[in-house]
Each structure stands twice: as C-alpha cells, then as structure tokens.
Amino acid sequence: MPQPMTNRRSLIAGATATATALGGLPWRGARAQANTLKIGVLNDQSGVYRDISGPTSVACVRQAVQDLGSRGLNVEVVVADHQNKPDVGSNIARQWIDRDGVDVIVDVPNSAVALAVNGVVRERNKVYLNSTAATADLTGPQCSPNTVHWTYDTWMLARSTGGAMVKAGGDSWFFITADYAFGHALERDTGNFVKAQNGRVVGAVRHPLGNTDYSSFLVQAQSSRAKVIGLANAGTDTVNAVKQLAEFGITRRGTKVAVLLMFINDVHGLGLQAAQGLVCTETFYWDLNDRTRAFTNKVRPHLAGNMPAMSHAGCYSAVLHYLKAAADMGADKAKASGAEAVARMKAMPTEDDCFGAGSIRADGRKIHPSYLFEVKSPAESKGPWDYYKLLQTTPAEEAFRPLAEGACPLVRS
Amino acid sequence: MDDLFGIPAPLLFGQLLLGLINGAFYAMLSLGLAVIFGLLNIVNMAHGAQFMMGAFAAWMLLNWLGIGYWAALLLAPIIVGITGIILEKAFISRLYKLDHLYGLLLTFGLALIIEGVFRNEFGSSGLPYRIPAELSGAWDLGFMFMPVYRGWVVIAALILCLATWLIIEKTRLGAYLRAATENAALVQAFGVNVPRMVTLTYGFGVALAAVGGVLAAPIYSVNPQMGSNLIIVVFAVVVIGGMGSILGSILTGFALGIVEGLTKVFWPEASATVIFVIMAIVLLARPAGLFGRA
Numbered sequence: 001m002p003q004p005m006t007n008r009r010s011l012i013a014g015a016t017a018t019a020t021a022l023g024g025l026p027w028r029g030a031r032a033q034a035n036t037l038k039i040g041v042l043n044d045q046s047g048v049y050r051d052i053s054g055p056t057s058v059a060c061v062r063q064a065v066q067d068l069g070s071r072g073l074n075v076e077v078v079v080a081d082h083q084n085k086p087d088v089g090s091n092i093a094r095q096w097i098d099r100d101g102v103d104v105i106v107d108v109p110n111s112a113v114a115l116a117v118n119g120v121v122r123e124r125n126k127v128y129l130n131s132t133a134a135t136a137d138l139t140g141p142q143c144s145p146n147t148v149h150w151t152y153d154t155w156m157l158a159r160s161t162g163g164a165m166v167k168a169g170g171d172s173w174f175f176i177t178a179d180y181a182f183g184h185a186l187e188r189d190t191g192n193f194v195k196a197q198n199g200r201v202v203g204a205v206r207h208p209l210g211n212t213d214y215s216s217f218l219v220q221a222q223s224s225r226a227k228v229i230g231l232a233n234a235g236t237d238t239v240n241a242v243k244q245l246a247e248f249g250i251t252r253r254g255t256k257v258a259v260l261l262m263f264i265n266d267v268h269g270l271g272l273q274a275a276q277g278l279v280c281t282e283t284f285y286w287d288l289n290d291r292t293r294a295f296t297n298k299v300r301p302h303l304a305g306n307m308p309a310m311s312h313a314g315c316y317s318a319v320l321h322y323l324k325a326a327a328d329m330g331a332d333k334a335k336a337s338g339a340e341a342v343a344r345m346k347a348m349p350t351e352d353d354c355f356g357a358g359s360i361r362a363d364g365r366k367i368h369p370s371y372l373f374e375v376k377s378p379a380e381s382k383g384p385w386d387y388y389k390l391l392q393t394t395p396a397e398e399a400f401r402p403l404a405e406g407a408c409p410l411v412r413s
Numbered sequence: 414m415d416d417l418f419g420i421p422a423p424l425l426f427g428q429l430l431l432g433l434i435n436g437a438f439y440a441m442l443s444l445g446l447a448v449i450f451g452l453l454n455i456v457n458m459a460h461g462a463q464f465m466m467g468a469f470a471a472w473m474l475l476n477w478l479g480i481g482y483w484a485a486l487l488l489a490p491i492i493v494g495i496t497g498i499i500l501e502k503a504f505i506s507r508l509y510k511l512d513h514l515y516g517l518l519l520t521f522g523l524a525l526i527i528e529g530v531f532r533n534e535f536g537s538s539g540l541p542y543r544i545p546a547e548l549s550g551a552w553d554l555g556f557m558f559m560p561v562y563r564g565w566v567v568i569a570a571l572i573l574c575l576a577t578w579l580i581i582e583k584t585r586l587g588a589y590l591r592a593a594t595e596n597a598a599l600v601q602a603f604g605v606n607v608p609r610m611v612t613l614t615y616g617f618g619v620a621l622a623a624v625g626g627v628l629a630a631p632i633y634s635v636n637p638q639m640g641s642n643l644i645i646v647v648f649a650v651v652v653i654g655g656m657g658s659i660l661g662s663i664l665t666g667f668a669l670g671i672v673e674g675l676t677k678v679f680w681p682e683a684s685a686t687v688i689f690v691i692m693a694i695v696l697l698a699r700p701a702g703l704f705g706r707a
Contacts, residue, residue, distance in 0.1 A: 046529070048638060050537035179682050205677075208685035210642050212633055215431045216677035219557055223424050239539050239634040247544060247560045247632055249551045269634060271541025306536060 035331045036074040039065075039319060040102040042092060042117065043132065045081035048210070048235040049109040051265040052311050053132045057107045059302040060316035068320060071327040078102065082113050084209075089113035093120040103335050104129060104322060107315050111135035111182035115142060122146045126338040129322060131314030134234070134261060135185040136401060139365040143408035145339040148346075150366045151314030152283050154182070155401040157260050158189035160281035160370045160394055165228050165258045166197045173258075174226035175204035176217050176241060178233035186232040186260050202226045207233070214241045218248050222255065230258045238262055239269050246274045263309040267375055267387045275387075276377040283370050283399075284310035284354050285388050295353040307385050313354035318366070321350045358396060363408040370399040423556030428674045430554075434563045436670020437570035438625060442643065443650040443662035444574055445621035448581070451657030452594050452614050455505060456513055458521035460647070461640025462528050463619045466493045467626020468635045469531060472540050482545040482631070489627045490620035497619030501612050509611075524641070531637040539636035566628050573624060574663045581659055590614060649692045655705020665703060 041061050043053035058079050065075045078100065082089035089108065096102035097120070104127040108114045114133030121128040122144040129148050130138060136153040173194050177183040183206065191201045203224045205217045218241075221229045229250070231241050238259060251257055262280040286296040286307055295316070296308055308316075325344040326334035334341040342364070350358040350366065358368040373388035381387060403411055442464060449457045470489035474480040480488065500523065508515045544562050551558040581587040593600045593607050601607045626640075633639055650669055654661030669688050676687040695703060 046532065048537055050532065052538075054537070205681045207677075207681055210638075211685065212639070212642050213431075213435050215434070215563070216428055216674050217681070219424065219427045219431065220678065222558075223421065223427075236537075236539065236634050236636060236638065239636075243634060244632060247562060248558055249560070253558075265536070265538040269539035269541065269636065271543070273543055274541060 035335075036076050037104065037323070037326055037331055037334065038076045038078065038096075038100065038102045039104045039106060040093075040096045040100075041077060041079045041106050041315070042082055042089060042096075043107040044084055044109055045079070047084050048237075049084065049132070051269075051306060052235065052263045052309050053107050053109040056303050056306045056308060056312045057132070057315045060299055060308060060312045061106055061319050063299050063302070064316045064319040064323065068323045068327070071323075073323060073327055073331055075323065082108070082110070084110050084113060086112045086116035090116040090120050093117045094124075097121070097124045097126055103127060103338070104319070106319055107131050107311075108133055109311065111137075111185065112180050114138060115181060118142060118144055118147055121338065124338075127322060127334075127341050128338075129315075129318040131318055132311035134182050136189060136406070137181075137185060139361075139363040140401075140406040140408055143363045143406070143410050145364075145410060146342055147364045148318065148342060148360055148366055149364055150318040151310050152281075152370070153365075153400070154186040154189045154260075156283075156370050156399050157186065157281050158193045159401075160372050160399070161258050161260055161279060162190040162193045162230070163197070164279065164372055164392065165256060166194055166199050168256075170228035170256050170258070171197075171199040172226045173199060173201045173228045173230050174221040174224045175201065175230045175232050176214065176221060177204055177206045178209055178237055179206040180209055182234065183232045187230070190230055190232065190258075190260060207237070209237065211237060212240060214244045215248065217241075218244060218250060222248075222250060226255070228256045228258050230260055232260050234261045235266065239266055242270055242278065243274055251277070263311065264307055264385070264387055265309055268307070268385065272376060272378045272381055272387065275375045278375045279372060279391065280375070281370055281372050282310045282388075283368055284308075284313040285371065285373065285390075287386065287388070288371070288390075291353040291356065314366075317350065317352045317354045320352050321345055321348070321360075324348065361403055363403060363406055363411050365400055365403075365406075367396045367400055369396050370394045424678070425675075427557035428678050429671060430557070430559065431563075432671035432674020433667060434567055434670070435674060436667035437567045438629065438643070438666075439647055439650050439670050440574055440663045440666025441570045441625045441628075442622060442647040443654065443666045444577055444659065445618040445625075446647060446651050447654070447657055447659050447662040448577065448621070449615060449618035450651070451659065452590050453505075453611055454509070454513065454594075455516040455520065455615075457615075457618065458517055458644070459500070459524040459527065460520075460619075460622050461642075461644030462524040463493055463497065463622040463640070464626040464629070464643065465531065465637060465640035466496065466527065467623030468542070468630040468633075468639060469535070469540075469626075470623065471627045471630045472542050472635055475542070482627075486624065486627050490623040493623035493626075494616040494620035498612055498616040500619075501615040505615065506608070506612070524644075528637045528641065535637065537636055537638065539634040539639075542630040542635050544631040562631060566632075569624075569628060573621070577621070578659055578663065646688055649688045653688075653692050653695045653702055655702030658702065658704040658706075661702060661704025 041058050044050050045054050080092045106129045108130050109132035111133045131150045134154050136155040138149040175187045177187045259278050259280050267275045329344050346360045355368040360366050372391040374391050467489050470492050471485040474485045548562045548565050551560045597607050650665050651662050654665035676684045
C-alpha cells in the first residue's frame with residue numbers, strides 16, 4: 001500500500017508570488033500543491049531486497065531533499081512496496097502518476113519490476129531514476145528518454161569482477177544463475193566478457209528465485225571442472241549459495257568463486273568467516289574516502305542499524321541531481337515533461353559526496369568509477385562493517401558499456 | 414564413465430544423496446505439521462515462522478549468551494516450544510470448535526506478524542551462523558565430497574522422525590493422543606486432561622520445527638524469510654503424504670527431496686514447481702493423499 005510520507009520544504013511566499021504572477025488566479029491551497037514535486041520511492045519493503053533498498057533508500061532520498069536546501073522547491077516523498085512483482089510494481093507506478101501526481105519514481109530493485117515500470121514512466125512522460133536494478137537493458141535496447149540508470153549494471157559488474165577473474169587465470173566458467181531477467185542479463189554479459197578474452201563457458205544452471213538449497217547445483221558446477229563458478233544471482237540467493245560453497249569446501253580445493261553481485265549488507269549477513277576472500281564490485285563503499293564517510297555519518301542515524309550500500313547511495317545521488325536540475329529549470333517545467341527534466345539532468349555534470357564528479361550519457365547511463373573489492377578476513381577487520389579492501393579502480397570512462405555497443409535507439413551511431 | 418540418462422553415474426548418485434538430505438528437512442518439518450494437524454486439526458501456517466524462530470533462537474543464544482550449537486539444539490526448541498504453548502493457550506485453543514479455515518487464517522496471520530517483527534528487528538539480509546567445529550569438513554566419497562554436517566543432518570532427522578513415530582504409534586501417551594482426536598469427551602471421562610495434552614502436543618510440534626531451524630542455521634541463510642520459502646513446499650509434502658499421517662509425511666518428505674534433487678539435474682528451472690505438479694496428480698488420483706485415510 002502506498003503510504004504518504006510528507007517531506008516538504010514549503011516556501012509559501014514564493015508559491016503565492018507565482019500564483020499572483022499567473023494572471024491573478026484566485027489563490028487556493030491547491031496552487032501550492034500543483035508546484036510540489038512528488039517523488040515516489042518504489043522498492044522492496046518486506047522481502048529479500050529490503051536491506052539493499054527498503055527503508056534505507058527512503059532515508060537517503062529524504063537526506064537528498066534535505067541537503068538540497070530550499071531552492072524554491074516543494075518536495076514530497078511517498079513510498080510503496082512492489083513485493084518483487086512486476087504487475088504490482090507497474091500498477092503502483094500507474095496509480096501514482098495518474099491519480100496521485102507523482103513526478104519521479106526512484107530506486108526499483110528487481111530487474112523484472114524495473115523493466116515493467118520503465119515502460120509505464122515513459123508512456124506518461126515522467127522521470128525514472130533507477131538505482132537498484134541491475135539489468136543493463138535499461139540503457140540498452142529498452143533505454144528511454146525518461147530514464148536514468150544510476151548506480152551499477154550487469155555489464156559493469158561483468159567487466160570488473162569477471163574481467164579480473166579471467167585475468168587471474170580463470171578461463172573456464174560455470175554459471176549458477178537466478179532464473180529471471182536479472183540473472184539472464186548478468187550471465188550473458190559476463191559470458192561475453194569471458195569469451196572475448198578467450199575463455200570458455202562450460203555450463204550453466206538456472207535456479208528459481210528464492211531457492212534455498214544449492215548443493216545440487218554446486219556438485220554440477222564442480223563436476224564440470226570449470227575453474228570459476230560464477231554466481232549470477234543476488235541477495236538471499238547469493239548468501240545461501242556462498243554459505244554452501246564454503247560448506248562443500250569448494251573454494252578450499254582451488255575452484256574460484258565469482259560473486260557477480262554482492263552488496264555490503266550481504267557480506268554482513270554471511271559473516272566474514274564465510275565471506276572472506278570473495279571478490280566483488282561496488283560503486284560506493286562507506287569507508288572509501290572522507291566524502292563517503294561524511295555522507296554515511298550524516299545518514300546513518302536514520303537507518304535503524306543498516307549501512308548504506310551503493311544502491312542507497314545511488315538513490316541519494318540521483319534525487320539530489322534531479323532536484324538540482326528541477327531547481328534550475330523551474331518546478332513547473334520539470335513537472336510538465338519528464339523527458340525534458342532528464343535532458344536537463346544529462347546536460348549538467350553530477351557532483352555529490354557518494355560518487356564524486358560524474359555525468360549522465362545520452363542513453364541514460366550515469367557514469368562513475370567502479371571498485372573491485374576483496375572481503376577482509378576476520379583478523380583484518382577492525383569492527384562491524386569494516387569489510388572491504390580495495391583491489392582496483394576502473395575509471396568512469398571504462399567502467400560501463402561503451403555508448404555505441406548498447407543498441408539503445410536514443411543513440412545515433 | 415557410465416552414463417545414466419545422459420548424466421554421468423557418479424553425478425547422479427551425488428544428486429540422489431543430496432536429495433535425501435533435503436528430504437530430511439522436508440520430513441522433519443512435515444512431521445511437525447502432521448502431528449499438529451493429526452491431533453489438533455489445525456493447519457499450522459505458522460510452522461515456517463517457527464522454523465525461522467528456531468534458527469534465530471540459536472543465533473541469539475550464541476551471540477547474546479555465548480551458548481553454542483549443541484546446547485542450542487536442545488534449548489532453542491524448548492524456548493520456541495514455549496512460545497508455541499503460549500500461542501496455543503492465548504489464541505489457537507479458541508478455534509477447535511470452528512472450521513479448519515479459521516485455524517489456517519489465524520496461524521497465517523501470526524506467521525506474517527512474527528516474520529514482520531523479525532524483519533524489523535534484524536533486517537532481511539540474514540545473520541551469520543557457523544558450522545560447529547566438530548562437524549566441519551567433508552568426506553571424499555569417490556563420486557562427490559560430502560560435507561560432514563549434511564551427514565549429521567540426515568542422521569538427526571532420521572532419529573527424530575523415528576522417535577516421534579514410535580511415541581505416537583507405540584506408547585501409551587501416543588495412544589491417549591490418538592484416542593483424544595477420535596473422541597475427546599470419552600478420553601476426558603477416563604481422567605485424562607485433554608486440553609493440557611493438546612497444548613503440549615502443539616508445543617511439541619512447534620519444537621520440531623525449531624529443531625529443523627537450528628539444524629538449518631549453519632547451512633542456510635538465517636533470515637526472517639527462511640521459513641516462508643520452505644513452508645509451502647512442506648505443505649505440499651503433507652498433502653501428498655496424506656494430511657495427518659505421520660509415517661506418510663516422513664516417507665513423502667524423503668521421497669520428494671530425492672525427486673526435487675533429480676529435477677535440479679534434468680530441468681533446474683522446474684525444481685520449484687515439480688513438487689506441486691506431483692501434488693496435483695496425487696490429489697486427482699487419491700484425494701486423501703498417498704498414506705491418508707479417506
């Protein structure tokens with residue numbers, strides 16, 4: 001159920017002035033409402049992706065609204081739970097836009113839901129800032145003038161984690177893949193990388209989302225004699241698979257494991273004992289530099305013990321940039337056309353504490369560096385959430401799929 | 414290397430063994446459900462949440478009180494069993510005279526509340542719980558590496574299932590229980606405190622779920638959803654075995670574990686569905702289930 005959570009920075013004087021300027025319309029409360037930018041955070045509040053999106057994303061969006069300060073904008077934040085169901089997600093998006101006047105939809109984990117919402121937002125010419133879904137199709141064949149894909153995608157994960165594994169000698173791969181849009185995209189993108197570097201994909205199994213026992217798949221992976229087992233899944237699925245990889249002693253016998261998507265919250269759930277030595281890619285880590293630490297200190301008191309992951313940082317950064325663009329062009333114009341608001345966002349360089357300086361490409365891809373991390377051993381970690389050491393940084397220009405290769409119809413080759 | 418159905422024989426043996434291990438979990442959980450349904454006529458939808466509580470109780474004992482796995486194996490079921498007894502006294506006992514549906518709705522609601530509370534408190538990513546040192550490592554069976562812990566799970570599940578079956582089918586206490594389900598008024602007339610017996614039975618069924626949770630904690634992610642992923646499958650197991658049939662639920666649990674394991678080799682995408690297909694077929698052919706009495 002959508003539940004309104006208001007977060008307004010009202011500037012009644014400004015609103016009154018605008019109303020008067022518009023030809024002496026009788027001033028009503030509704031006038032101020034009409035200029036309010038309504039941001040809808042649509043994510044998983046109650047299921048497997050709650051910790052990597054959920055209430056923490058909402059807190060980060062509100063932080064962005066607060067950090068922008070009053071620049072003549074009224075902003076209201078609403079929240080809904082899409083329950084990881086594409087039909088529920090697209091229905092809420094429709095209801096929000098048609099009935100409740102929502103201008104921006106933010107976050108939307110789960111690639112299947114994310115793609116469904118992508119169509120709805122485009123059709124109604126609003127703004128879609130996706131942070132937590134992974135599929136690179138959002139800026140590929142399904143790219144839209146109304147969409148910005150902020151934090152990460154399957155291609156970038158494949159390049160960073162997959163590329164590093166192949167370079168280290170892992171030239172034959174077996175995939176354990178979540179059987180839906182996200183898993184397929186991640187397996188495809190990583191497989192392409194492996195093959196491009198003369199590696200081989202010797203097999204793959206696709207498991208249903210929410211599978212509990214991976215032993216059967218692990219034994220299949222092992223009997224394929226692949227050097228690397230690639231986990232193309234996320235959240236609880238990944239945690240279960242990694243726990244059982246350790247149990248079956250697969251890593252101890254020399255097979256490498258590529259966890260293609262892992263968030264710091266997953267590492268927390270696994271514990272360092274089980275997760276140590278795993279390699280993963282993120283675009284934000286709370287302890288990366290002074291600015292990320294400052295952001296974390298600011299937002300942490302509102303998170304009920306959770307730690308911001310890259311997905312949360314993406315919500316913050318995306319909303320902050322959108323509000324800057326909206327303040328720049330005027331709330332009325334930003335509300336009138338989502339595509340124009342996104343075009344303005346693309347024209348302005350991005351700048352924030354989480355990702356530093358960056359930009360948004362024509363296909364809607366936000367560009368910033370990606371970081372390859374290794375999970376620390378219990379001895380190396382100084383305390384809770386001190387989990388990563390930086391192995392390598394991929395510069396922004398190389399981190400994401402080249403513009404021409406995405407098959408995005410918005411890009412003229 | 415010999416191939417069977419296009420799959421190398423060693424791989425197939427490995428899968429059979431792993432299926433048996435997963436079947437042990439199904440058997441253990443469906444056993445508790447069968448006991449509760451057979452003796453109380455309550456469809457306990459909170460069983461998955463109670464399985465999860467068992468795993469969390471083990472985590473809390475370790476992290477808050479420093480109590481390790483072996484003690485938790487005994488303490489966690491007692492703690493969770495007591496919460497079950499409180500639930501039975503406060504809510505469930507009021508529903509025995511009503512249709513099954515009320516019990517189902519009540520326990521389903523309780524499950525949602527319990528899971529929601531745990532999710533709010535502990536998040537959804539899960540908590541770490543290590544395999545006890547005595548049971549870590551793996552045996553090389555020639556055709557696969559078999560983690561010691563999985564072997565222990567099968568043994569523990571077999572002992573538990575057998576003991577429960579013996580208690581209910583072969584002891585005087587079991588006879589009272591069975592008699593009470595047939596005709597409670599008559600058994601009470603013989604001086605047996607039937608309401609207390611029913612309460613304790615529910616507590617015992619819940620404790621069985623909690624043992625499953627403790628056994629699962631080292632190998633599955635300990636998170637608030639861990640039970641809801643399993644419970645639907647376990648319900649299918651109980652339906653296939655015949656609602657309320659204890660032996661039926663044990664045998665079906667192990668058998669369906671194997672079927673699911675094999676599906677993971679031949680058609681992994683369907684592994685979540687296969688049990689429900691079997692359920693549909695069994696219900697068409699034998700509406701009372703394989704071991705149920707019509």
